[in-house]
Amino acid sequence: MAKKRILGCSFPVLIGITVVLLLLMLFGIITGPIGQNLAEQFPALAPIANLGPDWLHVEKPEPVLSPGVITRIGGFPITNTMITAWITIIILVVVSFLAFRKPKIVPSGLQKVMEFIYGALLDFCNSVAGETNGRRFFPFVATIFLFVITNAWLGLLPFYGDALWIIGEDGHHLPLLRAANTDINVPLALAIFAWVSIETFGLRANGFLPYMKKFLNFKRLGAGLVNLFKGKIKTAFGDIIFGVIDAFVGILEGVSEIIRLVSFTFRLFGNMTAGEVLILVVAFLAPLILGSVIYGMELFFGFLQALIFGGLTLVWMNMAIEKHGDEQH
């Protein structure tokens, strides 16, 4: 019987690796800023806290929320996130072009990977919206998903931060490349694109007036007032009360449609910016090991946010095109 192996290593090797990693993490914490602060209060720790070599000391990170303007071309500002977004676009276009240049019936290589991604997204769209509608929504959902996930994952590369800096427009050091989702303009642009697509699908499927009737629902109220003038007081009374409630609910739905712009933007922006700040702060406070755990979490969150953005767009498109009579109220 073979020796029992966990993660490919035998048990003593695993214990050894864990102990080494824990020691590295403790070394990082003690010689980092937490250790320096503690050494001021408990001078006994001072010799250990100063063990770290000089080139391992970093200065406190200051997260900036607005993107840095690098240059202006004819009055139009070029920010570092604009460069990053264009890098993402170029990568997506080049990869798709290379994958489907000579398509084969039995795919191999890059074509196989891209077909897997597109197939998974198409299955997702079909599972939520049915066969015909899923195919119609697929370009919008897949574009949003691929753009957001490529932005998020490219932002985790080592040179997408202050390591590569440039003197910006107002003389300060700026990162040359910065993850595009951390600039609030990119989620805003995606949110506007998704919102306009949802409304266009809804208006085209239902017609302008029936779609607006969902939000300006004065039918019952009008019937109640007509009954009041005709003299049927009892039915008029009930109709007026429920008519007011219906109108109020309609206006509330209209407001929640518009709030979708805000919620899309801030969900994506908040998650990505908070992730970037978290990685910076953890790498500053407890360097060398703990950052890897946060890094893995960021990978997952990038994928999850892309899925949420695309999935919510899909669900709301599906809800927008249903005919007025099919609602399951």
Add this chain to the structure above:
Amino acid sequence: MTAETFQLLAAGLCMGLGAIGPGIGIGILAAGALQAIGRNPDARGPIFTNMIITVALAEAVAIYALVIAIIILFVAG
């Protein structure tokens, strides 16, 4: 109490209080999802997918609070 003290206090309170609601909400969502999986273990895939989507919706509210806290700390005052 200087203005800087209030700034720090505001950021801490904003994030702390803003995380109570979504925390409880996500717990309730996960409880419902786990019960559903317990009743019907074959439907694990769709239940898990829907749970992740609704958890992200609830989490967005906490993210709004985090964005305001970051703005208070680093941009305002």
